[in-house]
Structures are given as C-alpha cells and as structure tokens.
Amino acid sequence: MGSIGADSQITDLTLDDHACLTFGEREEYLDLTAAYIRDGLAEGLRVVWLSEEPQAAYAELDRRGLGLRHAGESGRMRIVAWQDGLLSGRQFALEDAMRWLRAQRDEAEQTHRGLRVAIDMGWALGPVQGVEQLPAFERQLAETLAGTRVSVLCQYDRERFDPVTLASVSAFHTRSVAAATYHDDPLLRICRQYAPPGIRLAGQIDSTAEESLALALAEVIRGDADVIVNMTELTFIDVACTRMILDCARSICPDRKVVLRCHPTISARFVLLGATDIAGVTVETADER
C-alpha cells in the first residue's frame, strides 16, 4: 500500500478499489455517492450503501435522476441502515461487520459481475462502542478486497473527523477521492458536479472569480453531455458572471441542454439577461433555504 497522491475522480474507480472519499459539505457527499452508485449500476455491479437514513438517501438519489425503482426491485441496489450491517445497536464489533461484508461479497459474486459498497463512516462519530476499531476495520477491508471484484468507498466528513483519525485511516486506501474543485475560499466554492454532470457554485461570485469560473465552464464545454449549473447554494452573482454562464450556454445549446438551477432572486437575473431566449436552456427555480 503506497502513499496516496493527488485526488482521484469518483468516475475513475475500478473493481477492487478501496477508496477514501473526503467531503466538505453534504451536497458534495451526496453528489459523489450518486455518481459512484450510478456508474456501478451501469457496469452491471450490485450496489450497497450503508447510510444513516436509508429513506432520505433514496430520496436524494431520486432527486439526482438515478431512477432506482428497477434496480431496487431486482435487488441490484440496496440502501442499508448502519444498524442492519455494521452495528448491533450502539455497538461496533469488527468481526460481525467483516462477516456481514463477506456475506455481501459472496452473494454478489454469485449473481452479479461484482459489488460496490459505499459506507458512510459517520457511524464512528456517534455514541457507539468499539469506535477505536475503526483503523483495524479499514485495514481488514483493504486485505479482504485485494484481488476481488468488490470496491468499497469509505465516506469521511472532513469537517467532523479530526485530522489524526483521517491520517490514520488514509494509508489503508488505494485512492483518495474528492470533487474536482476550481475555486475554494471562505466566500465561494466552484466544483464539478458528477450526478447529474455539470458544475456547482456555492457562496457569492463576482468578477474577482472570473478565472475560476472560466476554467470550470471550459471543462463543461469540452464534455459532451447535457449540463446542469447547480447554483442552489449561491447567494449572489454579478452581471459579468451571469453573462459568462449564458455565453457558455449559447455555445453548446441547442445540441446539448443546459439547466440553470438556482433560487428565485438568482433565476430572475438569468431571465433578465436573456436566458429564456436561448433554445435548450431551462431555468429551474429551487426553493430558497
């Protein structure tokens, strides 16, 4: 197991990867998880997600257009509560958790091309006994996965896990995964969105961030899929940046569709500057939080 270098993209993961996803915000976590699940299903794998609240998790995947009804009915996709896999009540027992995981692996290898497991590691932040076995759990995962057709994505909230814990588990992973980020300061974050593909802007943007926005939009233009510009967490955008996004839309529409998703005060700006005159552009107004 070598050291972990630059971050990988969620879309680069392969069959026996044991990847460590660190995320800074919930939206990013859900987006990357959705991409991991989507790509796994597309490859014919079975997919299991261990999550705190399975019902809410299903709803989030739905909102991202995954359309899981079929995968769920055929048993290809399951979202499992921590208590139904890793934990027994408020107790984490390493052997039980590994036994559960091996059972998942064996079942999937008989019926499917392989298995993808996403594990929200938030369980280790709760009032749970046995948390100290977390590094051992990660080590055993690494040993168990090597050479199999199973990949595991361990999901760590970097705001809530302390750096020492993150450092102690990172070495057991084959890759570290994070969202591609074009701009990150206390007032603005611009990163790639994976499911559905596009970019996401959060905070306030004005012409001082023009270069980062140009970089993000250039990557959007280079792709070939429809694009969502997710601005639901954007509270301010100036005219120059609004126009840059519209210019990008003009350059790829109507061959590709562009969805501008934002709350009402921001969507009004896009409409005023002509968004609805561009064939292929949809302005989707999200509720203000």
Add this chain to the structure above:
Amino acid sequence: MPYDSDEGFLGLVVPRVRAALHEGRRVLAVTCSRKLQLLADALGRDAGRIDSRIAASWYAHPQRTLAAYHEYARDLPTLIVGEPCWQGRTEREIREWIRYESVLNAALGAAPAIVVCLYDVRTAPAAALDYRAVTHPFLAGVYGEAVSEAFVEPHDLILDGDRRPLPDPTGQVTSVGFTAHELKRFRQAVADYAKAAGMERNLVASLVLSVSEIAANCVEHGAGHGMIRMWVTGRELVCEIADPGGVLDDPLPGYIPPEPESPRGYGLWISRQLCDLVEMRDDAGTLRVRLHMGLGGPLGG
C-alpha cells in the same frame, strides 16, 4: 396623437391597425381595458389578429416598458399603439415617463417598428401634453401627419431638474467606502442596511446587485475606489455611489438594452431595470449615481 372622445380614439387607431395588418405587420395595442374592448369591437374579426396588453400593468416602470417594447419589436415589422397611464403619477414619475417617450425613439431606432402614442387630451397631464412635440418626431391629428419642428433627439433631451444638483440627503446618512478588494464586504453592508430599513427580501437582492454593478464600474473604469451614502426618505431607500474618477461618456447611459455580445453597458442597464429610479450627475469631476428603491410591502411600490 391627441384625441378627446371614444370616436376620436377609434378614428385614429382603427385605420392604422387595418393598414398595418394589411402590410403583414404584427400589431400590439396597449391601453386601458375599456378602450381595448372598443378597439376589438370596431375591428370585428380582425381583433383576433392583434396583441393587446392592459396599460396599467404594461406601463408599470419606464425602463422595463422600454425593454418589453424592444423585445416585442426587435425582429419583425410591427405597429405599436400605446397609451401610458398618467393618472395618479407623481411629478417625478411624469417626468420619467416623458423621458421614456423620448428614449423609446432610440430604443426602437433599429427595429422595423411604427409607434403610435396616444394622448387623451382630457386626462393627460399638462406637462406630458406640452412635451409631445419634443419627444415625437411626427405629430398626427385627424387631418394627417406632420414632422414635429420641436423634436429633440433623445440624447439631447433635458427635462426640468436634469441639470440641477441632486438634493442633499435627508435624515441620517450611512457612508461606506469601497475599493476593488472590499466589494464583498461592501455588498454585505448594503444588504444589512436595506434589511434594517425594512426592505423586502427580493428588493434587497435587486438593490445589492445594482449597487455592486455601479461600484464595479467605478473599480474597473473609474477611480478604482469610491464612497456610497445611504439614507431613507419616506418609504424609499436612496443609495448614492460617488466615483471620483467617473465620466459620463454614454449619451443615454443604461437606457437601451445592450446586445448579448456587447462587453459593456450591462451594469447600468440592469440597475435601471431593477431600481425605481436611477439619477446620474457629474459633480465637479465626481460621478454620482443615485439609486432609488422603494422598501416594498403594503405601503410602498
């Protein structure tokens, strides 16, 4: 075009609408619902071939009306028959609607449009009637049309008060300086002030964008730094951005919708779209841009 009776109104409008339809023009009529009905009755079957809008909502805000006409008329040959609402307007509003009548010439200058402006001489305010010949290149009556000798090009139009210094602020004034590096903090200061004054949330967002755009102009094209002053009079918040290196180089600043590819001119245009009134003065080398925004809610507008 002046008229003083329903018959006069129909006598002016119906033949022109029929001629325009015959030429294949799109026709848009904007007046009160009663006169739209009169027109529809007189046109009979042709009534279905014209677009009608009710004046009270169409003529709510001069800059937005200019943008709406520009949008309607920019591509196809068009006849527009319009009659603004003059009743209940303040002196300041009447002045801005007179200016609108003038700027409309420039806003539609490149469009293949004929515009017929109606004036009910029984109800239109004296100032509006007085300026008819100044703001329209042609005048018409029942006996035909004539070139208006008194017409003044929109960029040369000076209305009462345009040259006067802006009145001093009243009440308590809050001042904030800004430079290129502080625009975010500065936006927050404007938002906080407007919220504390009780402004509606969506109007706060519009004000913040407008102020931000004017300040960005100052940072990019003016002195690079400036000062804003904010105060409240009645149900209106006034925000003045002073740029010690600003110049007024556009004869109709922010009035004409910029083309999508145009690199400049959007900031002031959007401010005029969003704010109730934008005033500009060159004050001994300092450009002052004053934005007026109602607080909203049941008492404001």
